[in-house]
Amino acid sequence: MTLIKTTYGRRSFLKVSALAGGGMVIGFSWLASCKPKVDDVAKMPDEWFEINGFLKIGDNGMITIMSPNPEIGQNVKTSMPMIIAEELDADWKDVIVEQAPLNTAVFTRQLAGGSQSIRQSWDGLRMAGAGARYMLVQAAAKTWNVPAEEITTAAGVLSHEASGQTAGYGEMAAAAVSIPVPEELELKEFKDFKIIRTSRKNVDAKNIVTGKPLFGLDYKKEGMLIAMTVHPPAFGMKLKSVEDTEARQMPGIKDVMVINTYEEGTPRRWCDVDSFPELVVVIGNSTWEVLQAKKALNIEWEPFEAYEYEVYGWSEENTSKHKVPSGLESTSDHLMRMKEAAGKTANVVRKDGDPEKAFKNADQIIESVYTAPFLAHNTLEPMNFFADVTDEKAELVGPIQTPEYMEKSVSDRIGLPLDKIDIQMTRQGGGFGRRLYGHFLVEAAVISQKVKAPVKLIYTREDDMSFGIYRPAYYVTYRAALDKDKNLIGFHVKSGGIPEAALFANRYPAGAVENYLAESWTQSSNISVGAWRAPSSNFIAGAEQSFLDEVAEAAGKDPIDFRLELFEKAMKNPVGERNDYDAERYAGVLKMVKEKSGWNSNSAGLHRGVAAYYCHNSYVANVLDIEMKGDKPVIKKVYCTVDCGIVVNPIAATNMMEGGTVDGIGHAMYSQMTFKDGVPQQNNFDKYRLIRHNEAPKEIEVHFVDSDVHPTGLGEPPLPPVMGALANALYKATGKRFYHQPFMYNGSEMPS
Amino acid sequence: MASFTLHVNGKTHQVDVDPSTPILWVLRDHLNLVGTKYGCGIAQCGACTIHVEGSAVRSCQLPVSAVSSQKITTIEGLSEQADHPVQKAWLEHDVPQCGYCQAGQIMSAASLLNNNPNPSDQEIEDTMSGNICRCGTYFRIKAAIKSASNSQEA
Structure with missing residues (x-):
């Protein structure tokens, strides 16, 4: 029997109240999984356990779950309610899911990011379902005057076999409100799951395939104007002057103005990344009229001097300075600077044993450099937001991954208190990290406030792609030392980038090599960067897994056996104490992909590459098969094996794996953002x-490890390892190692 | 400004717009048909795909003046109840992730099957390569088109 406590200290995770018009509402803590250490309880803010989710059972039996987390395509709007419905014994067809608006008074951590939605809400959602079921059962027991233990529940119906009584949940909901919340609740055994681990289709699918207005860009309000911005054409430039006479006279144009999204002297938050705080704005009646007027503007730009601004820490108690250097940067300069920096002393992040000695005594040293360019997120729905700001209140509607933080930034900027600001979240046409950074929401609010009308701010694709907040450019040097028996005796990773490095010093192969050194370095830039699907992993996984392939080859070992030997070492005799992975689960997905792909047998005419990687609490391994058509590599099949604990919704999880696999292959193969004199070239x-x-794999086969471990996320883990499997298969197919992304343009040669 | 009579999803509409306005923005801003999406504005991503006289076209590059006498179908007009074979196949295969590109994908697929009821894998790939899915649901899109193709045959 699994029991879960509904209280922690004096705080309760569940609250029950009557629903106006009949029925019950259960408020619950979406984050019940985040149990703090006992010592921390005294220091905790009261809102830590604030009720942040709602479950309503109407007197007609319909169950409404308010989902506080933004939907960006990761399908939490389907999978999270499945967890509640399971414990509640609800009939899935009676469950409705609604996107809750931002409401900091009742919800906390309304954020989509880090593949954490399911992992962090698992216990809270189960408790809410089990709590509601418990109270309904108790209410029925009281009403029928029978022992609660004799009452069974299934598909939203309470039954007492001996007396032949039955009632729908809706009939008992009002009576259940008066049942006290128990201190402890019994959860289902995993073997009894009826909804979790079964495939449930996307609850929004019908609205999507019929073109319903779900997205931010689709939002409309009576009297709404359209606004578009013009930002500097190059990083390192700012506005000098605007000549707008012609634009103002064009049909449908209401106003042309200059705004400052973030005023000087006001600290920004981590999600207020913005290279272009000063913008020219055109406001008019329709999108096309505003687009035409934008072209008629005559704007002069000028280079800026280096500057700095204050950024709040997480707690917002302290601030630090963020420095922005001057200059018009080019990709060719970036590569030169990175090569130079890679040859200099770097920060030691982890050191085990005596790596210097190991390399000195090595019989053979393998050394390679891997690079990857800046990348744009390119959500297919460009940045946009609706704002209606008056002296009394602000109404904001659109796609944002961080509504809670952005509400504070808007409040600071437009001078309205938080309780006068209402943010509603629409479905989001992709996130990938881009909508964590909500400058566009602040821009919309500032424009609406100035023009005194409701406005929808729309970025064109060009505005969106050239605005910044890119994945950083990366450069990593790997070295491995083999002794005369081809044993790996030393491993050195020196990882750098502009302006951030990608390094997980405590992850594999740390812990599996006696003499290990991990270092990092960075180079500054005025090109803004941000989290991009699977931050850091989206580069370092591919580099590391390619390099291990090189080392395995030098050691004369099969690449899977070589990796498994290292995991064996990490399991039996780990080096160091800070190792941040479970070697057994890691080796598990690798063994599974070996079996499922028929690694040793099933490869006639195919060039195969393998990789395995751990990030965002989930483990993924790939075998990727290439067939050469002339000199063109065709990806025939990708095998994916995944350990993400319990798979809540297999059809959606498989979809995420397929999509992430395609995304990883696509960006490693084709995508790049380059610069000339500060100007984005794409x-x-x-x-x-x-x-x-036509470039996607012809087939993708996904296998999940059958596991009873607490579920973890899948938004990010599918993407990183396939980049390595691709590079390793390309090597088999062409005889060349692919070190430099994108492989289609750079490949074996570092671009210059 | 000029007045145009448009035939969209079986209904006639009068609009007064600049003749150069792409039909995409007429649909979205003036006719309140927002199922057709903006993605790139240069006919590279396919999110804005509609049918003009039954053929798939990119509405972001098509001026309203060029289609005023023609029969236009948007995602909203593809079926009454999400029961077009392509829409049904999309639901069966649970294709969408973020969902933003899917209206354009469905319109391209419907046009493909209209012209070629039993396309080969290669023909599906060639036709559908004009539509970007940033979430990477290509694998399911292809499976759904094959299902729809079979259901139309039957």
């Missing part, structure tokens, strides 16, 4: 290449 899909239908 600003639309004619120049920025994204993977297309």
